[in-house]
Amino acid sequence: MRPPDTNEILLQVEGVALSFGGVRALKDVSLNVRKGEIRAIIGPNGAGKTSMLNVVNGFYHPDRGTITFKGRTRDRMQPFEAARGGIARTFQNVALFKGMSALDNIMAGRTLKVRRGLLWQVLRCGPALKEELEHRHRVEEIIDFLEIEAIRKVPVGRLPYGLQKRVELGRALAMEPDLLLLDEPMAGMNLEEKEDMSRFIVDVNNQYGTTIALIEHDMAVVMDLSDRVAVLDHGVKIADGTPDEVKNSQAVIEAYLGVAH
Amino acid sequence: MSGGGSFDTFPKLLLRNAAQFGTHPAFRHKDLGIWQSWTWAQVAEIVRAYAAGLHRLGLQPGDTIAVVGANRPKLYWTMMAAQMLRAIPVPVYAEAVADELAFVLAHAEAKLVAAQDQEQVDKVLSVSDRLPQLDKVVYDEPRGLDGYDRSRSIAIGNIIEEGRAALATDIALRKAIDDFVQAGNGSDVAVILYTSGTTGASKGVTLSSRGCIDAATDTTRFDGLTHEDVVLAYLPLAWVGDHYLNYVQGLVAGFCTACPESSDTIEQDRREIGPTFYFAPPRGFEAMLTRLMIRMEDASPVKRRMFNYFLDVARLHGEQVLTGRPAPLSGRLLYALGRLLVYEPLKNVLGLSRVRVAYTAGEAIGPDLFAFFRSIGLNLKQLYGQTEAFLYVTCQPDGAIYSDTVGPAAPNVDVRVAETGEVQFRSPGMFVGYFKDQAKTAEAMTPDGYVKTGDAGFFDEKTGHLKIIDRAKDVGRLNGGTMFAPKYLENKLKFFPNIKEAITFGDSREFVCAMLNIDPIAVANWAERNNVAYGSYQELAGHPLVYDTVAKDVAAVNRSLVEEKVLAGAQIRRFLILHKELDADDGELTRTQKVRRRIIAERYAPLLTALYDGSYEADISTEVAFEDGRKGTIAARVKIRDMQATGAAESLGKAA
16 A cells, blocks of 8 residues: 655755766756655656666766665665665666566566575575565566566567566566666557556555656656656756646746747 | 256255365466365355355345456355355456446346456446445455445455354354255246347346256256366356356356466466366357467478378368278378377367367357367367357257257257247246346247247258358348348358458349458468469459359359258359458448448449349449548459359259
């Protein structure tokens, strides 16, 4: 169940700046994600959306600024620390193990939850087997949740794009994250697939109470799904608020439609 | 094991099964990737607890409880629990849109609705303002339903638990449930099945306990079904086929009903379960074969050659070897080898390895398709039935199987063909009446107590089997009085790979004519092999060599009609090949790909006139809708070909 809306801040990004050589991808951006909400970050191409996501889960290290996640402040984070800390993500270009089945891919999401050592795993008996069964049970619940029973044993390389995206979401869910980062979950999908994905995102949020931060191009989708929307343009946050507030913001309209010079 | 005798209601059968095959599985359901099983003893206990829970919710004898959803154990148990309380289950099609659902629920006066999941619950609640009798919705899968008003909706799991707890402490409740079971008798209404309503508003077919059990006792005996059998329940719950073949036969014979994980996983689930009794409509078997052929295209050349070679062997000798008729020794040996190398592995992939009896029904099945499955060793048979009969009217016994008949009358069923050509029957399972519709009930019966099927048919002289030819209202007569059954002819034509669609005309006319559509893929293939050059579909369709090929098919249909005295006079005398494919976008076909005879007759009126005025060519121009919505016209000169009526000169005219 979705927890009652609190104003408890799960993630706070403060004054982050990031540059690649001469390109300044992010310029002094601050934003926060509240516990239990669906938070969207939108913006035109090259606005710095993915950079922002990569800073949050430690792929990039910001030049300046701090990240506070679950009350711990640091100026840089390693990806594995982020994962251990409860941040899971999906990628803009699906990053799955193509030769492995959907089931195995999602099982991979349980890696950090495995308690027994490698030797036990190899022997695959006694407590290790019992543990594996528990993980499998959890994964089967996710498969049921995402309605992908029919492709459980199919190598993901053979699946259509929309289903691969769903498997990737499954793998992220298998981590039982506190914060789920979705990088363009609906890119390249047809209308029906988009509707399915929207439903799953809302269901994840409702059912597991997972906090979700997503980047998206499709404005209509974002406005329907999100509790709050931040808009980036050229590495600067130009608006932040509820979908309605953002929609009526002059800066946003100019960023998306361009201004007469 | 079979029912009958003192077991005249389903709760009594359930208790008998629990006592006799208590440790045998009664239900299986794949959940979270694992097949869960329940024995008859467990099911009896659960259903009793469920009934107690429903009783506490106020379900009274004679009340109706609708069941909406896919094949789930808990939904089948809902029907059992309702019957235990002498209430009446009413299964409803899960795909029904809200309006259809509202109609059935209102007409059946459903007090409770058992729904599968949030989707179905939402649908019911969305029309609840039109359902004054509706008290509560109970549901199987709680996902997404936590926040719902608990006074209106309850999880079935909770009802069972509450019922179980109440039974443990409340002696009066235990006695009340026992009394309900005792008081139940064969004349109780067991179930109301609503017809799908393709031919008008759906009607509630009321069936009695005794009738259901007697009918199923006969057919389980006929096919030798026992508690060792397994079925995969994947057909719509509300359809008479599922209710009869799985639910009722399951209770009567005590076999195990396996429920698939989801509608997308039926193929895999069938393979895993290995049902021993199997039903699919012809298009189900066709889809199976198509998928198989596509996969064979991708197989290695060695496998492909082996597959083709042994399929030819099976086609030549399969039926003889399997039915024990004389076959050459070499044929027997090759067939045995083929079984080892191809047929058995093939059936295993399809999940049909263990099937002892398979049925198909609902529409005509292509002879090649039918022969394919039979020749690889699947005991596929045909039956004919309808909801009003509680399924079986006729069915083929082992050893007397034909692709174009539906078999002799089922055990204890009395079938006759009326003067009008309509098939009528009396059977143990026949319906009590349409729910709340005395007038329609009277309409469907003859004065001497037979049920009118609305189908036209005749008994084949050679085999003694019934043949169904068409809906009675579509059957017409030639001016000479010969019976003319358009769909029967069209189906015969369409079974040829070259012919994709066919429309025949003949009602109130001198003779029969046909308009045909060639199958572009099959004919293009043929053209390539025979060096026939063409630039467009229209050109191919009008090609004289194509006409020659198709004429051979039409002649073959005519020849096959000679053997059927009733229809011998209705041979096709003239035909033409249409210059364009019939298309649903142009309104010529329904969305389910059925031809719309009247619209075609109007659109192609010049051609129809030409068919009957003796000319050999006609000009036609029709408007077509392209896929992007643009409209255009296609004009063409279509040729007409004469056909000779074969060997029927003497029977013409007097056949009727």
